[in-house]
Amino acid sequence: MRAALILIALAGAVVAPCGVAAAETVARHAAVAGDASGAGKVAVRDGKSLAAALRRARADRRIRHIELAAGTYELAAPLLIDERLSGGAGAPFVLSAAPGARPVLSGATRLPALRWQPWRDGVWRARYAGPAFQRMWLGQRALVRARYPNVDPAQAGFGGAADATSPERVARWSDPAGAVLHALHGNQWGGVQVPILGKNADGGLAYGAQTGNNRIMPPSERDRYVENVFEELDAPGEWFDDRKRGWLYFKPLAAARPPATGFRAGAHEALIRVEGGKAEVRHVRVRGLRFQDTEPTFLKAVEPLLRSDWKFYRAGAVTIENARDVRVEDGDFTELGGHAIVVSGRAREVRLSGNHIHDIGGTALAFVGRPAAVRSPLFEYQERLDVAALDPVPGPRSDDYPRDSAAVDNLIHDIGRIDRQATGVQIAMAARITVDHNSIYRVPRAGINIGDGTWGGHRITHNDVFDTVRETGDHGAFNSWGRDRYWHPDRKEMERRVAADPKLPLLDAIEPILMRRNRFRSDHGWDIDLDDGASNYVIEENLMLAGGLKLREGFARVVRNNIMVNGTFHPHVWFDDSGDVFESNLVMAPYQPIEIPRWGRSVDRNLFVGGGLAEARARGTDAGSAEGDPGFAAPAKGDYTVTNAALARRVGFVNFPMDDFGVRPARLKALAAAPDFPAPSAGGPGAPRQAAGTLAGLLLKPVETLGEQSAAGLASASGLWVLEVEAGGPGQAAGLLPRDVIVGAGRDTPGSFRPIADLASLRALLAAGRELDLVVVRAQARIAVRWPRAGGAGVER
Incomplete structure (x- = not known):
C-alpha cells in the first residue's frame, strides 16, 4: 500500500478510484506517473472521486486534466468549474472522457x-x-x-x-x-x-x-x-x-x-456549471462526455427575455456564465428534463461544437444575455416608453451578455419534448454569435430563434433546419423578432417615431446579421420568418424548401440570391421607409403582400416560376424581373441548381453549393437525417379567395391565409379584417378602427363567444338592429366593443 501512495504522490494528479485494490491502482496509474504527457492528469471512475478531483485541482494548479473512465457518474451535486480551475491560453483546464470511453454524467x-x-x-x-x-x-x-x-x-x-x-x-x-x-x-x-x-x-x-x-x-x-x-x-x-x-x-x-x-x-437540474465568481473562469474544455437524466425546469421559466414570446430559466445540463474561452465538444445530451447548454450573461469566446443533442425537454443551445446589459429594456409586447424616456445611446449598457461565440457542427433533433417553447439554437441579448453547419430537425417551434435586435453581428451559415413548427404555429424554421426599445404596439405611433428619428430602429440592432447558404424547410409556417421589427439582416444564397420568406415590420433587410422552392415572398405591414431590398431571388408563386404602402429601396430583378410577375408589376415592383423555367438540376436529390444560365443572367442570379448544409463530423453525419426534397410545383401557397365587401359602413375582408392570420396576430385564419370605417357610421360609434379584426360576438368568455368567420355571419347578427357586443383583436390584444342600437344597422351598402 505504501508503494501505491508514493506513486500517487509522484503523479500529483491521481485520485484512487473508490473500491479498487491498491495493486490495481498502482498498475492503472504507473504509466501516467512515468509519462510526461500524463503530468497533471487525474483519472477518476465514479462521482465521488470526480468531485474530490475537482477539489484537489482547485488547490493544486499542477492538475490541469481530469479524465473520466467509462461508466455512469451519479453526482451528489452539480460540478462547479470556477475561476480557481482556469487554465492558460495554451494549457486549458480539461474535463474529458478517457480514450475510447463514453462516461455518463447523470442527474438521477x-x-x-x-x-x-x-x-x-x-x-x-x-x-x-x-x-x-x-x-x-x-x-x-x-x-x-x-x-x-x-x-x-x-x-x-x-x-x-x-x-x-x-x-x-x-x-x-x-x-x-x-x-x-x-x-x-x-x-x-x-x-x-x-x-x-x-x-x-x-x-x-x-x-x-x-x-x-x-x-x-x-x-x-x-x-x-x-x-x-x-x-x-x-x-x-x-x-x-x-x-x-x-x-x-x-x-x-x-x-x-x-x-x-x-x-x-x-435529483439535479444541472450537471456542470462553468461559472466564474469574482473573476472570469477562462480556458476550459469539456470533451467527450454524455449528459442525461436531469430534472425538468419548466415551472422555473418565469424570466421574460425582453419582449420576445419567451420566458426562460437560466440553467442547462451545462451552464456557462462569467467565462471566457470555454469549449463543450463532442458530447451527447439526451434524456434531459430541461435545456442542454445555456450560455448566460457575461461570456465570450464560448464554442459549442460536435455535440449530439436529442430527446430532451427544452432548448438545445441558448446564448442569453442579462437585461441589465440592455438600454431601456421592455419586457412585454404591450409595454412602451415615450420617446423622450428612451436611452438614445446605441448598443449595450454593459458587457453582461454572450458575445463572439459559436455553435458549430451540432446535431440537434427531437427537442422540446416537455416544454414546447423550445428551439435548437436560441439567441437573445447577445452579439456576434456564429451558428454554422448544424443539423436541426423535429422541433416544436423554430430550429433557430433570435429573440430581439440586441446587438446583431450574428452569422447564420450552412445549417440544415427542417421538420420545424411541428406542434405550434405562426412561426418559421428560422424565426426572429426585433421589438426593441423604440417599439410600440400602435404601428402608426411607430411610424411617427421613426419618421422623426430614423436612427431609432438600429439603436439596438447595431450590426447586420448575416444568413447565408442555409437550407430551411417549414411546412407549417415560413422557412424564414422575420417578425415584428426584426431589422438589419443580410439574407443571401439560402435554399428554402416549403414556406418561403416573410418580412414583417422592420428596417434595412437585404434579401438577395435565394431560392424559394414551391414558396414565395411574404411582405407584411412594412413601414414607409423600410429600406428593404429584395433582388435576384427565385420564387415559385405570386408574392403575398399585406398592407405595403411603399416597397422599400428595391424589389426587382427576381425570377418568377409559375406566374406572379404581372401582379407584381401592377403594384409597382419588378420592372427588371423575368419569368421562366429555371431548369433545376436534380430536385429529387436536393440539387436545385439553376441550369437555365440565360435566365439566371437576366436577373443576376448566381448558383451556390447544394451539398454543404448541416453537420460535418463523421460521427454525426452518419446519424443525421435529411429533409424531404419537394418536386417543383408552380403556384405555391394559396392566395386569398374572397374579395372585400361593405357592410354597415365598414369595408371588411375575411381572414383566409396564414399570412393574414400572422399579420393580425390571430389564433387561426378566421375573422373579418376592418379595412375602412365610415365617418359617422355605427362602426365609428362602436370605436372600430382600420386594421381591427372582428373575431366574435357576445362576451369574451367560454360558452358565450360566437365566432364570426365571414360577412354573412356578421350580416345576420346586425340585421336585428339591436345592441351587440363584438370581440375584436387590435394590436395583437383582444378587446370588446359595443355595436350601437340603430335603425338600419346591418343593411349592406
Whole structure:
C-alpha cells in the first residue's frame, strides 16, 4: 500500500478510484506517473472521486486534466468549474472522457430498495420518504408521472385532450395541488405550463401563474394535458409520489410485483456549471462526455427575455456564465428534463461544437444575455416608453451578455419534448454569435430563434433546419423578432417615431446579421420568418424548401440570391421607409403582400416560376424581373441548381453549393437525417379567395391565409379584417378602427363567444338592429366593443 501512495504522490494528479485494490491502482496509474504527457492528469471512475478531483485541482494548479473512465457518474451535486480551475491560453483546464470511453454524467440517483405492497387496480405502493422528484426510471426506461390523457406512443403531436380539465374530470380529483397543466398557447405561439394550486370553493381548479410563455393568453382549450394527479394513475408505467402521506405508487408495465431495486429518480437540474465568481473562469474544455437524466425546469421559466414570446430559466445540463474561452465538444445530451447548454450573461469566446443533442425537454443551445446589459429594456409586447424616456445611446449598457461565440457542427433533433417553447439554437441579448453547419430537425417551434435586435453581428451559415413548427404555429424554421426599445404596439405611433428619428430602429440592432447558404424547410409556417421589427439582416444564397420568406415590420433587410422552392415572398405591414431590398431571388408563386404602402429601396430583378410577375408589376415592383423555367438540376436529390444560365443572367442570379448544409463530423453525419426534397410545383401557397365587401359602413375582408392570420396576430385564419370605417357610421360609434379584426360576438368568455368567420355571419347578427357586443383583436390584444342600437344597422351598402 505504501508503494501505491508514493506513486500517487509522484503523479500529483491521481485520485484512487473508490473500491479498487491498491495493486490495481498502482498498475492503472504507473504509466501516467512515468509519462510526461500524463503530468497533471487525474483519472477518476465514479462521482465521488470526480468531485474530490475537482477539489484537489482547485488547490493544486499542477492538475490541469481530469479524465473520466467509462461508466455512469451519479453526482451528489452539480460540478462547479470556477475561476480557481482556469487554465492558460495554451494549457486549458480539461474535463474529458478517457480514450475510447463514453462516461455518463447523470442527474438521477438510485432509490433505496422499495418494499412494494399491492394496492388496487393493478397499482402497487411502497413507503418512500426521500427528496421530492419529477422524473423516475426503471433501469433505463423513463416512466410516466400520472397524467390525463395517457401517453399514446402511436399518436403524433401534442397528445392532449379538450376534457383534460373539464368540471366532470376535476370533480374526481380529491386534491390536485402540485399538479401541472401543460398546454399549447391559445394562439399556438409555443407552449405554456400552469401550476395547479388546488381547488377553489366552487370546485374549480385554482391556478398559479403561467410559465414559459411571455404572451399571456388563455391556454389552448384542445391541446392540453394534466400531470401529477393521483386519480389519473391508471396506465402501465405510470407513477405518483404522495408527498403528504409518504407513499410512492406505481403501476407496473407487466402484471407482476415491481422489483425492489432498479428505480432511479431525478435529483439535479444541472450537471456542470462553468461559472466564474469574482473573476472570469477562462480556458476550459469539456470533451467527450454524455449528459442525461436531469430534472425538468419548466415551472422555473418565469424570466421574460425582453419582449420576445419567451420566458426562460437560466440553467442547462451545462451552464456557462462569467467565462471566457470555454469549449463543450463532442458530447451527447439526451434524456434531459430541461435545456442542454445555456450560455448566460457575461461570456465570450464560448464554442459549442460536435455535440449530439436529442430527446430532451427544452432548448438545445441558448446564448442569453442579462437585461441589465440592455438600454431601456421592455419586457412585454404591450409595454412602451415615450420617446423622450428612451436611452438614445446605441448598443449595450454593459458587457453582461454572450458575445463572439459559436455553435458549430451540432446535431440537434427531437427537442422540446416537455416544454414546447423550445428551439435548437436560441439567441437573445447577445452579439456576434456564429451558428454554422448544424443539423436541426423535429422541433416544436423554430430550429433557430433570435429573440430581439440586441446587438446583431450574428452569422447564420450552412445549417440544415427542417421538420420545424411541428406542434405550434405562426412561426418559421428560422424565426426572429426585433421589438426593441423604440417599439410600440400602435404601428402608426411607430411610424411617427421613426419618421422623426430614423436612427431609432438600429439603436439596438447595431450590426447586420448575416444568413447565408442555409437550407430551411417549414411546412407549417415560413422557412424564414422575420417578425415584428426584426431589422438589419443580410439574407443571401439560402435554399428554402416549403414556406418561403416573410418580412414583417422592420428596417434595412437585404434579401438577395435565394431560392424559394414551391414558396414565395411574404411582405407584411412594412413601414414607409423600410429600406428593404429584395433582388435576384427565385420564387415559385405570386408574392403575398399585406398592407405595403411603399416597397422599400428595391424589389426587382427576381425570377418568377409559375406566374406572379404581372401582379407584381401592377403594384409597382419588378420592372427588371423575368419569368421562366429555371431548369433545376436534380430536385429529387436536393440539387436545385439553376441550369437555365440565360435566365439566371437576366436577373443576376448566381448558383451556390447544394451539398454543404448541416453537420460535418463523421460521427454525426452518419446519424443525421435529411429533409424531404419537394418536386417543383408552380403556384405555391394559396392566395386569398374572397374579395372585400361593405357592410354597415365598414369595408371588411375575411381572414383566409396564414399570412393574414400572422399579420393580425390571430389564433387561426378566421375573422373579418376592418379595412375602412365610415365617418359617422355605427362602426365609428362602436370605436372600430382600420386594421381591427372582428373575431366574435357576445362576451369574451367560454360558452358565450360566437365566432364570426365571414360577412354573412356578421350580416345576420346586425340585421336585428339591436345592441351587440363584438370581440375584436387590435394590436395583437383582444378587446370588446359595443355595436350601437340603430335603425338600419346591418343593411349592406
